Amino acid sequence: MRVVMQRWARVMMVAAGVGAALAAGCTQPAGTAASPEASLPASPTTLADHGMAARWQTEVLLAPGTHLTDVWVRGGYLVCHGSDHRAYAVNARTGERLWSQDLAEPHETVWPPAIYENHLWFATTTRLIGLQGADGRNIVRDAMTPPEDMPRLPEEAATGEATPAEEAVWGQRTEAQRRVQAELARIKQQQADLNAVLASKRKSIALDFAPAGPPVTDGAHLFVPDAKGWLQAVSVRAGVIGWGRWLGDTITAGPVGDTTRVYFAGHNGIVYASTQNIRRILWQYQTEGAITADLRITATGTVLVGSLDYSLYAFDGASGVLEWDTLPNRRYNAGEPIRKPPYTFGEQVFLFTPKAGLTVLDTVTGKPQWQLADGDDLVTADADTVYVLSRSRHLLGVNRKDGSVRFDVPLRGATLVGINETGSGLLYLATPEGRILAVAQATAEDKAKKEAEEAGLAP
Numbered sequence: 297m298r299v300v301m302q303r304w305a306r307v308m309m310v311a312a313g314v315g316a317a318l319a320a321g322c323t324q325p326a327g328t329a330a331s332p333e334a335s336l337p338a339s340p341t342t343l344a345d346h347g348m349a350a351r352w353q354t355e356v357l358l359a360p361g362t363h364l365t366d367v368w369v370r371g372g373y374l375v376c377h378g379s380d381h382r383a384y385a386v387n388a389r390t391g392e393r394l395w396s397q398d399l400a401e402p403h404e405t406v407w408p409p410a411i412y413e414n415h416l417w418f419a420t421t422t423r424l425i426g427l428q429g430a431d432g433r434n435i436v437r438d439a440m441t442p443p444e445d446m447p448r449l450p451e452e453a454a455t456g457e458a459t460p461a462e463e464a465v466w467g468q469r470t471e472a473q474r475r476v477q478a479e480l481a482r483i484k485q486q487q488a489d490l491n492a493v494l495a496s497k498r499k500s501i502a503l504d505f506a507p508a509g510p511p512v513t514d515g516a517h518l519f520v521p522d523a524k525g526w527l528q529a530v531s532v533r534a535g536v537i538g539w540g541r542w543l544g545d546t547i548t549a550g551p552v553g554d555t556t557r558v559y560f561a562g563h564n565g566i567v568y569a570s571t572q573n574i575r576r577i578l579w580q581y582q583t584e585g586a587i588t589a590d591l592r593i594t595a596t597g598t599v600l601v602g603s604l605d606y607s608l609y610a611f612d613g614a615s616g617v618l619e620w621d622t623l624p625n626r627r628y629n630a631g632e633p634i635r636k637p638p639y640t641f642g643e644q645v646f647l648f649t650p651k652a653g654l655t656v657l658d659t660v661t662g663k664p665q666w667q668l669a670d671g672d673d674l675v676t677a678d679a680d681t682v683y684v685l686s687r688s689r690h691l692l693g694v695n696r697k698d699g700s701v702r703f704d705v706p707l708r709g710a711t712l713v714g715i716n717e718t719g720s721g722l723l724y725l726a727t728p729e730g731r732i733l734a735v736a737q738a739t740a741e742d743k744a745k746k747e748a749e750e751a752g753l754a755p
Contacts, residue, residue, distance in 0.1 A: 359382070501530065505528060510590060518532050521547040525562065527547060585605030602635075
């Protein structure tokens with residue numbers, strides 16, 4: 297009995313410790329990590345020596361036997377995806393852990409989410425799931441509930457003096473109006489009751505096709521590539537009609553959209569621009585090779601499309617006209633197939649290809665500015681530095697003007713990177729075990745604080 301009581305006491309102590317840790321929250325301020333520095337994806341000390349400062353660090357609580365497989369940056373959210381298809385949302389600015397939700401069965405695929413305002417939409421092999429970014433609340437039932445607009449009888453207003461006969465007629469009309477309004481109210485209540493029953497069971501939108509690429513949304517439709525050759529515009533709002541466009545070949549490239557149009561392309565090499573609300577092609581262009589890389593759009597409305605025909609195309613979104621008229625055939629020839637999406641920050645395009653590495657182009661002219669052979673993929677960019685993963689999985693800080701490497705920091709283990717295209721300048725690094733570190737270029741305040749700390753530690 298005594299041994300049992302001792303074991304029970306130890307269990308209670310561990311439980312109390314875990315409870316205290318959870319109550320305190322999962323976010324640790326910069327410089328106060330709950331575990332040794334060695335468990336982080338990169339050394340904060342080494343980063344600080346190269347002019348970077350930790351903004352926050354945190355840890356998502358993974359189920360036993362699972363690990364992180366993806367980190368996605370969407371608006372103000374950092375969404376981590378586990379091997380068990382569970383999503384973990386973190387405030388991208390503060391590191392506060394917000395929520396976690398199961399998304400799919402083990403045999404399914406989960407694509408990177410699309411975001412519209414504060415809503416995150418996930419496409420899986422069998423369904424669409426909509427979640428509120430701030431609290432993880434399921435929004436499918438709200439989005440698909442019909443609006444409450446009901447037909448109303450026009451209100452009549454008498455002007456001037458009414459005769460007794462007119463007053464009698466108005467009395468009859470008023471009574472009839474009351475009966476009609478009562479009937480409308482009864483029908484409206486029945487509809488509300490039915491909607492409540494349906495909403496209580498509606499947690500996702502079932503798909504009759506398997507997505508083959510990441511979706512994009514305008515808040516009314518979710519535009520999803522279909523391996524059978526369709527761009528599917530699935531309605532995610534009540535009263536909106538879905539549509540589809542058959543491309544005649546497989547489509548795996550992620551589409552992009554602006555305020556009125558959606559742009560997409562398939563393995564047949566044709567680039568399409570369509571209205572978003574109906575299936576109406578505005579323009580199309582035939583390239584000379586298959587398109588497998590996700591499309592991108594610049595802040596000024598230029599649609600960037602990389603093709604296996606070695607070319608990067610820049611289309612005016614409204615007209616479909618190729619913009620880079622100073623280049624041969626109005627396109628940039630990379631000299632090899634383009635399989636990764638281009639990225640754009642300000643007036644620069646960052647293109648990654650297997651042989652050339654990173655090539656930086658001028659957004660307006662398409663002319664190359666410089667190359668970095670060791671560049672393998674993007675991390676993010678700020679005003680004067682682009683942060684790049686090297687072929688050996690090091691973090692490189694590269695001068696945006698001339699391509700000179702400012703620093704080279706090794707990343708630990710199988711570090712995951714959240715590619716940040718939001719322009720915030722924050723770098724998101726994570727370990728498969730769930731430790732997340734957010735860093736950015738050190739500010740004057742950061743440097744002054746570091747100098748003060750070093751002076752205080754000096755003998």
